[in-house]
Amino acid sequence: MTEPAPAAPSLGTRSTRWLAVPLLAFALVSLTAGLLARHSPRSKGYFRLFFSDPVHLKAGFATAAVALACFQLFSAAWIFRKLPWPRPRWIGRAHRWSGRLAFAFTLPVAYHCIFKLGFQDPDTRVLAHSLLGCAVYGAFAAKVTIVRLHRFQRWVLPVAGALLFSVLVGVWYTSALWLYQHTTSAAPAYAVPSPIPASANAAAGAAVFKTAGCAGCHTLAAAHAGGQIGPNLDTLKPNYAQVLAQVTNGGGGMPSFAKTLTAAQIRNVAAYVASNAGG
Template identity: 40%
Template structure:
């Protein structure tokens, strides 16, 4: 009987990780096959898509840290009992982070694609850009895993923190290979004006 229970406890996480991996690969294939274009994108008043993505991605990075702290607080890992509003704040900031992540991913894939080697104009693609693209694809897959973990009532207790930790790690790495790099080399972007 215990063996059947253990088997059932693994089904949801395995299915979620498989679905997340498939989504990440499909996003990568789309990014690779799609001809990058700026059509259908916005800069939200910044001079370039990269400048806009830097600002929004930095916000996502801050929200990811808020998510981590909120989760630690809710689960009693900070040594102080969390007030009742922390759960609502955690869910709200999580939804905002997901929506902003999808917004940034769209702009990455649509306007920049997942380029390897050289761009059509002959410009070499940096290792940083390629790694960032792969991380971005992995973030989208990890979002699938995390949403499954949050919505599942029958998943084992370890699944949600593992899914959250995976998503947090990938988001931080994606932000470090994009926003942190941009700010370090070009400074904080100013709106066009």
């Protein structure tokens, strides 16, 4: 902040034109993330560490990153003397290290989102999540650029920090928070019985299960499937309507099959899973 500078011109505030640099960093990095994520979901290479599945791993790390980001906001306010208490000497270091840790916590999430699941747009929530996800590292790059270049106008750094914070919270809001609310509120639905209609052919559904890639993500003994990414279907024992809805709409890390399977194929695979899970 109080760096001695030899020549007078270098002491001044940068002109507004310099804002093009962080803006360019934002655009380039966001675009790169989006381009890297341009693929359909891959079925291999996920990991879950000590979480129940990769979706909860993502949610856990994203939540930790958001918690640290809250500390970032708080410590930044302290650094700029916006809090009523005197500024402690360690606060600058705490701010930097919590920022680095938050960044590290986003990496396992980004790995799954960018390289495994890819950019998706089946509904507004997932589209918003995909867009914000690409913007996170862009906003991060912009903020780091501003910190490194110094001497921007006073409002630039707080605005960049606030934008990064908002984007991160937006990503978290459209995914982890949604997941936690969704998993609890969806639970009672499993008690409702749902008969398999005559128009659905479970035997034909077995082939759909194999070719559509369900086996890569789900365990289902009847299909000799051992996928670990989504829930174990033998344990979950979903009924017909639940499989139908999930395969049609996707969600929670599973792609929608509405565009890749016909309505009849979806009915068949739903009948197959509903009548074979847990058997």
